[in-house]
Amino acid sequence: MDETSKNQRVMVALDVQGREEALVLAKALQGSGCWLKVGLELYAYTGPAMIQELKALGFPIFLDLKLHDIPTTVERAIRGFVQCGVDMINVHCSGGYDMMARAAHAVREAGSTLERVPKVIGVTVLTSMSEDQFRQEMGVERKLQEHVVELAKLAEKAGLDGVVASAREAREIRRSTESGFLIVTPGIRPTWSEAQDQSRVLTPHEALEAGSSYLVVGRPITRAEDPRQALEKLWVR
């Protein structure tokens, strides 16, 4: 894979609180081919205008707001986000089959006149949730990994393009879904960086080998003195 094709599989998490800070990072990464991920934090401070500004710099945008509401509300919100120009958006799989199916339908319909129809993916189980919490607080009897794989299969059946999951679960999801199903994995740490608060980290190469389609990388790039160089060094073994 050449440098640009590799970067096209990297989503840089712009977890900053202001437009200026986001633009400095975006300009440093401009032209590399990578995606930008706008999450709740940046969105809370800057709103949809930020998406349009980042798009204008040439980046594909993953809007990571993890929607979870009744099907009609999710469907209507998604139509709005598609109009903002996002290339990928996500919903919680635990919203159920109908909600996911309506989200998929809304993206395809609202995106049908665009050059590329955006992707809609599902969040399985948050990786911040432990196996114990999952059983005791959520009252779910089956094993967490089994639940994640079942949700991924349900998401596929509902017409979603893929899921967000821990790279730890990527192999099993890959085995249980069709080959084009997208697996987006956070918790990526290149060999030269610290784990910070991520506990089950994988290197970029390990994540790809486990079946990841896209790697979400935040602080190793955004907190680096030279973010562009950090992106380039991502694949050092």
Ligand code: C5P
């Ligand atoms: O800085 P770091 O590389 O840890 O950033 C990871 C990004 O992925 C953050 O935006 C975080 O919210 C997100 N994320 C995650 N684990 C999940 C889902 C999303 O770390 N399960």
